[in-house]
Amino acid sequence: MKTSPLFERAKKNIQEFVTLAIGHQPDQPALLVFDEQSPLAKLLAEAYRLVLPDVKALNFDQVSPEEIFVEVNVLAPKNLVILVQSTSFRLNEFRFRIELFNRALKVIEHPHLSRIRAEEFSSYVEALAYDPAYYRSVGPRLKQRIDRARHIEVICDGTSLIYDTPFEEARLNIGDYSRMKNIGGQFPIGEVFTEPKAIDRVNGKINLFAFGNQDFSVYAVEEPFSALIENGVLVDAPDAPTAFKAVLEEIRFHEEKVWLRELGFGLNKAFTRENRVSDIGAYERMCGVHLSLGAKHSIYRKPGFPKKNRFHVDVFGAVDRVEIDGEIVYRQDRYTL
Incomplete structure (x- = not known):
């Protein structure tokens, strides 16, 4: 070559x-x-x-x-x-x-x-660039705050999504495997993720700018659209594109409700709202906030959710800032920790 x-x-x-x-x-x-x-x-x-x-x-x-x-x-x-x-x-x-x-x-x-x-x-x-000073400082600090959190607010332009609940232990994907059974995984890396212990205590609205389409590609829109969450369920997205509504229809057909499960914080600064890649699995590391729609989550098992579920669809928030117990941890596309 x-x-x-x-x-x-x-x-x-x-x-x-x-x-x-x-x-x-x-x-x-x-x-x-x-x-x-x-x-x-x-x-x-x-x-x-x-x-x-x-x-x-x-x-x-x-x-x-x-x-x-x-x-x-x-x-x-x-x-x-x-x-x-x-x-x-x-x-x-x-x-x-x-x-x-x-x-x-x-x-x-x-x-x-x-x-x-x-x-x-x-x-x-x-x-693929690896900055250990960044990943191994911001990642653990974010995890520490999530693990002790009682309240997280995800704030967009004119909307806020409120998590009024403690959280499951946050997982790190930061290139530090010293305390892990397995070494390695899917690359690129850069993520801290969790989910609420009480999923039904998530309410509000969030503005979305991209989502995983039915062909596992990233579908992005120029103008973000809002999604309404009630008791942990996405109940409406009136201004969403047809492709997103098709995703919701398919989830509802198989699982009845569109649950909001994972709360993910991507750390990879190479991926932004404007600087995207088409593969949803790679873009999930985007520096910002992503959530998952659907009842499926292989890490966190919950009573009332069958072991085998079908959908885990990543969606990406057009987020202005994130507050954990009143502390701003993310603002203007960067972490403040």
Whole structure:
């Protein structure tokens, strides 16, 4: 691959997060499983091969699942596996990443790269930059305040969404795995998320500027629209685009109500309201507030919510500020902690 500023930036960012976040050194065993079905997958795979010159590289489309598992079986716990995927690799009934974590392997996963448009490549690559001083200070401070919170207010232009309840223990996705069972996960990183202990004590309005569409792409609007929340349920969004109303109709058809569950704080400064990527899983790290619609949440299990639910749809708030127990923690697109 010919060098370019984008490629050089990808190499630099990969080298930094592989070393600083994952704790992997170039001379340690590593396996790269990749495909070449999208330009971004090709770029990232080549960057990994240059950053880790001794990595064992397998093209997913040119080998069998058995051949991949032969290489996985050679690895010892704490060795690294990198998955660069235009879609999402499936080798058995379980997600490949879960299988690798069960073997105590470190994992870096880049799924659904084919959803990223060419004009978004630079934003995605920039989102891979790892600033430990930022992530490992803002993330824990935010978690500390969430874990002791009794009241959170999400304030938009002319609206506010009020959480009058304590919260579940916040989870961190900040590239610090020192207290975690698994090392790694989906990249880019940068998020603190929680959900209210009493979902029915969430009321008010929030202005939304983007949401996950039915094809898992990010659907953004020029003018935010408001959504009315009553007792933890989205009951109305009169000015929403037709695509959003279709999402609500599908959720209601299968789950009757549109529950508001996750409250997420994205930390990744490469993604903003204006600077987006099309893949919802990547854009979820956007520096700002996102919520989830639907009864599904794999981390927080609640009485009254069946174990198997269908929908977890990310929506993004056009938020002016966030107050936790009266303290401003987010304002003007930045955290104030």
